[in-house]
Amino acid sequence: MTGKKIVVLGGGFGGVAAARALRSLLPAEHTVTMIDRNRVTRLCGMNPMLIVGERDVRKTGRSLGQLANRGIEFIESDIEMIDTSGRAIKTGGGTFDFDYLVVALGASYDWDAVPGSDLAYSFYNLDTARKLRRRLSRFRRGKVVISVASQPYKCPPAPFETAMMINWYFRKQGIRKDSEIIVTIPEPAPMAVAGPVASGQLRDDMERRGIELRTGISVTSVTPDGMEAAYSDGSSISADVITTVPVHRVPQIVSESGLTNGKPWTPVNAETLETSQNDVFAVGDVNVVPFAEGKAIPKAGVFASGQGQHVAETIAARIQESAPPPRYDGSGECFLAYSTTQSALVGGEFLASDGPQVGLKAPTASGMRNKERFERDWRRFRI
Numbered sequence: 001m002t003g004k005k006i007v008v009l010g011g012g013f014g015g016v017a018a019a020r021a022l023r024s025l026l027p028a029e030h031t032v033t034m035i036d037r038n039r040v041t042r043l044c045g046m047n048p049m050l051i052v053g054e055r056d057v058r059k060t061g062r063s064l065g066q067l068a069n070r071g072i073e074f075i076e077s078d079i080e081m082i083d084t085s086g087r088a089i090k091t092g093g094g095t096f097d098f099d100y101l102v103v104a105l106g107a108s109y110d111w112d113a114v115p116g117s118d119l120a121y122s123f124y125n126l127d128t129a130r131k132l133r134r135r136l137s138r139f140r141r142g143k144v145v146i147s148v149a150s151q152p153y154k155c156p157p158a159p160f161e162t163a164m165m166i167n168w169y170f171r172k173q174g175i176r177k178d179s180e181i182i183v184t185i186p187e188p189a190p191m192a193v194a195g196p197v198a199s200g201q202l203r204d205d206m207e208r209r210g211i212e213l214r215t216g217i218s219v220t221s222v223t224p225d226g227m228e229a230a231y232s233d234g235s236s237i238s239a240d241v242i243t244t245v246p247v248h249r250v251p252q253i254v255s256e257s258g259l260t261n262g263k264p265w266t267p268v269n270a271e272t273l274e275t276s277q278n279d280v281f282a283v284g285d286v287n288v289v290p291f292a293e294g295k296a297i298p299k300a301g302v303f304a305s306g307q308g309q310h311v312a313e314t315i316a317a318r319i320q321e322s323a324p325p326p327r328y329d330g331s332g333e334c335f336l337a338y339s340t341t342q343s344a345l346v347g348g349e350f351l352a353s354d355g356p357q358v359g360l361k362a363p364t365a366s367g368m369r370n371k372e373r374f375e376r377d378w379r380r381f382r383i
């Protein structure tokens with residue numbers, strides 16, 4: 001058997017899981033190369049706690065250069081073109097041929113889609129989270145609004161977790177009675193992807209904490225001073241701090257490659273995560289895996305990671321001409337912290353044969369310990 005070249009595009013949750021699993025499943029004659037424009041990648045899942053001063057900025061990153069110790073070649077370069085027919089990847093640092101390709105390039109943010117949102121606050125990347133952290137540390141009274149621009153967005157629990165953490169922080173600072181927290185979402189119910197029971201539980205939990213929820217509206221613009229947001233139903237909200245969850249899009253190079261077939265995200269075979277091109281797979285936020293009418297598996301690191309692992313097993317089986325793994329089951333659970341000591345879990349098995357088995361488990365202290373372990377494991381490349 002001649003050595004095969006496997007190239008993994010993107011070093012986030014999905015790419016790292018795929019590369020690690022491939023390296024452990026395949027002998028050294030086969031090469032595993034990862035390409036990412038950033039040597040250090042960040043755990044956005046820490047941002048809802050980071051904005052209230054409860055996470056150390058220096059502990060939010062991991063260096064992809066460390067993958068070399070595990071036999072994975074890491075190339076720090078901008079990917080410029082995915083040529084699926086020529087089986088080659090063009091980057092700022094050269095061209096890489098492949099026999100098997102894993103596309104794990106995540107989702108891009110389109111700040112221009114909501115005019116003014118680039119000047120308002122957010123927590124969807126490290127820079128915006130740090131800016132919001134500085135603002136909240138000076139906050140004494142007034143209104144904070146968290147507004148989602150459109151679906152889908154990464155980590156369905158994130159806007160609610162962020163509201164919970166701000167609620168916790170304002171209580172700790174003794175300013176909760178002088179503050180209002182409002183969350184607006186385009187969906188008719190919070191975290192609808194987890195089913196009506198989970199959604200109802202979350203709605204009650206927010207209400208009990210005095211967090212106002214407005215559903216069925218998308219933020220459409222924010223004034224240049226960042227003090228007023230306009231919504232799709234013609235309403236507006238004036239606030240002291242307006243934070244937005246940006247419009248998410250498939251990265252341009254992925255749509256230009258033809259892998260999306262003109263769709264908003266990369267369609268894949270739900271059982272193998274293979275794209276319309278043979279031996280080209282798409283995992284994580286970049287793809288769409290439907291599980292019910294109009295619903296798709298959430299864009300979250302746990303799913304990206306599970307998909308990376310699954311695709312690695314499929315590629316290894318093809319190379320070694322062994323039995324493929326069982327079909328992808330869409331399982332994973334995300335944390336939803338309610339405070340620094342309590343975290344809930346949301347998720348389950350989205351592609352279970354008898355329908356999605358998903359839900360929300362109540363916040364507990366052990367949930368928070370698991371969340372902290374998840375963060376440590378991520379930094380050590382165990383996830």
Ligand SMILES: Cc1cc2nc3c(=O)[nH]c(=O)nc-3n(C[C@H](O)[C@H](O)[C@H](O)COP(=O)(O)OP(=O)(O)OC[C@H]3O[C@@H](n4cnc5c(N)ncnc54)[C@H](O)[C@@H]3O)c2cc1C
Nearest residue numbers: 010012013014037044045079105106155284285300301302
């Ligand atoms: C506030 C917040 C909280 C979250 N909390 C959680 C949580 O608790 N649990 C959870 O599971 N998920 C959480 N998520 C979601 C999670 O971060 C994403 O779903 C996950 O990172 C997706 O993994 P991925 O591998 O698909 O893409 P990414 O992690 O986004 O990785 C994509 C990689 O591709 C690289 N890339 C893109 N384009 C190019 C190019 N042209 N050239 C070179 N490199 C390129 C990027 O640099 C990046 O490293 C959260 C997200 C946010 C924003």
